[in-house]
Amino acid sequence: MTIPDAAVAPPPNDRMLRLVRAAMTLPPRVRGPLGSTLLRVPHPTPRLMAFMVSPEVRSDPWALYRDLRSRYPLRRVPPGLWLVSRHADAAMLARHPHLSVDETKSRLFGNVGGGGPFTEFVRAIMLFRDPPDHDRLRRLVARAFTPRRVEELRPQVEALTARRLDALEARGRADLLAELAYPLPVDVICEMIGVPEADRALFPAWAGSLAARFDLEPLRTPEIDRRGDEAIGELGAYIDGLIDDTSRRKPAGVLDTLVATSEEGDRLTRQEVITTCGLLLMAGHETTANLIANGVLALLGQPDELAALRAGDVPIELAVDELLRHDGPVQLVQRVVLEDLDVNGTTIPAGDQMVLLFGAANRDPDVFHDPERLDLSRHPNPHLAFSSGIHACLGASLARMEAAVVLRQLLDRFPKLRLDGHPRWRDTFVLRGLRSLPVTWD
DSSP states (O other): OOOOOSOOOOOTTOHHHHHHHHHHHSOTTOOSTTHHHHHHSOTTSOHHHHHHTSHHHHHOOHHHHHHHHHHOSEEEETTTEEEEOSHHHHHHHHTOTTEEOOGGGOSTTGGGGSSSHHHHHHHHSGGGOOTTHHHHHHHHHGGGGOHHHHHHHHHHHHHHHHHHHHHHHTTSEEEHIIIIITHHHHHHHHHHHTOOGGGGGGHHHHHHHHHHHTSOGGGOOHHHHHHHHHHHHHHHHHHHHHHHOTTTSOTTSHHHHHHHOEETTEEOOHHHHHHHHHHHHHHHHHHHHHHHHHHHHHHHTOHHHHHHHHTTSSOHHHHHHHHHHHSOSBOOEEEEESSOEEETTEEEOTTOEEEEOHHHHTTOTTTSSSTTSOOTTOOSOOOOTTOOGGGSOTTHHHHHHHHHHHHHHHHHHOTTOEEOSOOEEOSOSSBOOEEEOEEEOO
């Protein structure tokens, strides 16, 4: 397969794809529709990558994804980055043993590997560890996320959701992101860990700072990086104290399980327990919040599908999977090539990086019929919202359960739920989510 260096040529009358061409061809000092974005990006980040983090694409990435899939499914973006947009390739590479998940080697995420508390956190968590370290950590941590343990949490998630909705019901309008989708996953994580209710107000700011710290470098500022370092330091110190303070934390939670878990004499160290709790907050909060909010927005834009879900014509589990596919919270992951790799006849050199565009793969027409359409009854639905292989999301069943509980209660209690203004998208790309979701009801 020959990787073209020419600009992507858009079809007539497609503004988004004209902007793709502009991003690939404009001299870096020329101002155009994306001028301010292009000038923000440090050399040698390619202009296509600059375009990918532009406001146009962050709010509507689907045209770019369609073009990449159909024309350049394996797109080289110098220096040493490859965009992968087709489902078959992304699924294969997500499972490939010769690709590393070590973010500290990544050019894409800039100074994630530049030192400081956040870098040490990234190096420690299993999300970015390769075998055998990854396998050991996952085996021990998985005890806290068995299907039985997740199902045992359902009554607590239902109660926490009902409490949030109780506070909204009489008002008739709300920002559903700020008042339900964003705080609820923190409620659940704190409940799982055993955090006393008096301390839970600390956690949303920590979660937000960690998620922002992890985005693509053009979308980060020194202040975002500083807050991320502070957040992981403060969270780590808090969990460290909570481990010893058994009188304050709720018993039989994830923290107790992590501390007590042992297999063949092996157990998590104290620092591994602390970093695992940090991972739970970072990975379990933002993704679930975005799943809920993005999902509600998609449903409100498709009244026929929404009516079918309300009527019980579609199992809630199928609906959640389709929402994950249609507009999932995680748009991409990166992998570092450990050995020269052949992908469909193209050699990817060791040391290069693969950017697996799960958002594009999840709308691949070779896998999904009519992929742009929200079809809540879609089955089978082999989406990659939770990745695949040994690095598939350990908390996938928990996220699905939370989303199902929230959607069912929300739709049952607010049968006339509708938008109340224009939702706004956040200045992020890796994690796709809204800044606000104004709604009203009668």
